[in-house]
Amino acid sequence: MTKKRLIEQVVKDSITKDISAIVAIDEGQDGEKFCIKCSDGSSYFCRIRESKGGMVELPNQEYEVLQLVQSDNVVKPIVAAVYGNRHVLITPFIEGDNLQKRLAQTKTFDETEVYKLAESLINVANALYHAGVLHLDIKPANIIISDDGKYYLVDFGAARFLKRMRQEKIKPARSFIAPEVLTYLFDSKDIYLQQISILADMYSLGAVLYAVATGHNLTDFFKSSTDILNRIPPPVRTYNQDFNSDLAKLIDKLVSKQPANRPLPEDALKIMRHEPISKSTLPIYFLRTKPRGEHKDIIPVLSEQKDTCAVYWASDNKPNLGDKSTVPKLLWETLVKSRDELADDLLRQHEFDCLALVVPGNELENPLKAVDLKNNIELIETGVEWRNKMAIDRDVLTIVPLDEAILISNEISQIKNAYAACPADGIILRICAPSNNFNLDIRHMKAIEDFIRPWIQSGKVVLFDGDLSIIPLLACGVHGFVATTYPRLTILTRRRIRPSFITKPDGMYVSRFLNIIGVDNVMILRGQASGRLITNCDCPTCAANFMKRNRLPAWTRPDRRKHFVYALTKDMKAIKEQDKAAIKKRVDNALNEIQRFPYVNIKQDTLKLWQNFLAN
DSSP states (O other), rough: OOOHHHHHHHHHHHTTTEEEEEEEEEEEEEEEEEEEETTTOOOOEEEEEEBBBBBOTTTHHHHHHHHHHTTSOOOOEEEEEETTTTEEEEEEEEOOHHHHHHHHSOOOHHHHHHHHHHHHHHHHHHHHHHOOOOOOOOOGGGGEEEEEEEEEEOOOTTTTTGGGGGSSSOOOOOGGGGHHHHHHHHHOOOHHHHHHHHHHHHHHHHHHHHHHSSSSSGGGGGGGHHHHHHOOOOOOTTTOTSHHHHHHHHHHHOSSSSHHHHHHHHHHHHHHHTOOOOOOOOOOOEEHHHHTTTTTGGGGHHHGGGGGEEEEESSSSSOSSTTTTTEEEEEOOOOOOOHHHHHHHHHHHTTTSSSEEOOOOOOOOSOOOOHHHHHHHHHHHHHHHHHHHHHTTTTTEEEEEEHHHHHTTTHHHHHHHHHSOOOEEEEEEEEEEEEETTTOOOHHHHHHHHHHHHHTTOOOEEEEEGGGGGGGGGGTTTOOEEOSSOOOEEEEEEOOOTTTTTOOOOHHHHHHOOOOOOGGGHHHTTTTTSSOOOTTTHHHHHTTTTOOOSSOOOOOOHHHHHHHHHHHHHHHHHHHHSSSHHHHHHHHHHHHTTTTTTTOOHHHHHHHHHHHHOOO
16 A cells, blocks of 8 residues: 555544645655645645564654643644554644744844744743653754744654663754764663753754854854764854843753753743742862873763762863763863953853853962952953853853962952952962962961852852862852862871781771761872772772772772762762861861870871861
8 A cells, every 4th residue: 555545544534534635745764744635625744654674663652742742832643543564643734834944044033033932942842851751853844833923843753752762763963963862872872861861852952042043053063973072152142242141041051061051941941031040059079180181080980970070171272071971060271361362262161061161360479469460350350241241151250369478468358359349150269389388277277268258158159279188168168179189188197107916907097086088098098009998988999899808909090089089079068068066076076086096197287277277
């Protein structure tokens, strides 16, 4: 039986109308499509899909999907039938053009029309989300503009129920494909499905909105799969600085490479309507790294930590860390010092989908040079001005590099007031010490606490770049730390003379009394051929070797780093959730216990510094 004869049979059996014409529309990966015109003037859309190679599609899956998706912008099916190896679906036919043809005629839409399209597509995405369905093929060719101006999302032939997906063969349009879906296509393992969600459809939706708002498809900027995985296009307002800020903010967020940075449908509608949404928080630990590649082996470990860890890329060279869709979140600090170069630098940061835009600054030394402070504030104002015009969805963090001497000088109040009055969304505080052997004391810690107080009270972000030995600052509101995997935490530890009668690993003693920050145990491992087991650590490295008394494992540098990241983020989070009094109690207990274990590898001076700082 020919396909037209089959259509006539289905219409006769199910719709009971006389057909005047059957017009072939096109043929794609999801079957042949036809327009059925009836003698009473009504029209219907028909898709016929054939099962091939003995692989039968889930029976009537498209029909089931369309029945569950409750949206005025989705056309409901009338008929779903199976004839042998042919699946037939019939829906009402929407008279009008598809968005692809309309874009060929008019390169961009006005704000009102973009808003209308966005609202229609997000309503469909919300219905998909609640039905547990992914469309997986949102593109202009699958969006119909009816003669009365209403938008419809059609062609659900590639749609899937998320919970039923295993290693599905899907072929979405590359111009609008989400990076996590592209990753899945390269390596169709079940584990990748854990990264695919409604946020993949939200990316495709954003790519469509970007095209209608700017006149540019993402393929204008992405020339390879690597670009799709790592870069985002220029901000919407690059092409029209007067474009609606809320709508531009939404579109820029939707085309983020990181799924977690994209809003869910309900939050997307709130952004369009300028309603408040829950603000995502920055990770608590940023691994500072450079192009030498020494930290590449730890990137997967940071990925496993999800929202607690990120990368701090400190170089003028572009980040080279692997696919952005699977790499942790990123902050990028360059060495740009000129206001004229700042716009290009911020655009590069935006295109690499950084968590926030980082504005650099010149180090402020003692005695203070007013011109340096003035230049830093002007850089911040320039960066915020660019953000407000071009990338309204991004926060602006500014680096505050202070010489150790000026931090405790009389001029620090002037500097504090100047920064507190600037329009940045947060600061990255960096204390520049005269040498690697220099340690901050109680004066520095009190000065830092006073410096960041205005930022904390206004709910802005404060990151501390450098010495993890002052982790108690977390109790003062510091959001997190930027550090390498070898921070100067060694001031907590000293070389230990191990008496012959002690046979247990050092960590068993350390964990007995130092219940404040387990990461100092990592420093015992540093520079040693064989490691010491940390018996109360649940990181994979320690857990795999727990209580192997006869032969301690040989810890490689990656092992030490992995242990460090797992232990550090866990302890930092625990400290951040406590107040000063609770942390001080733990320090007091540690100092008391230290007297009972004279051979333990701990310096009391640092704990006493913490004790004095937390006492006030």
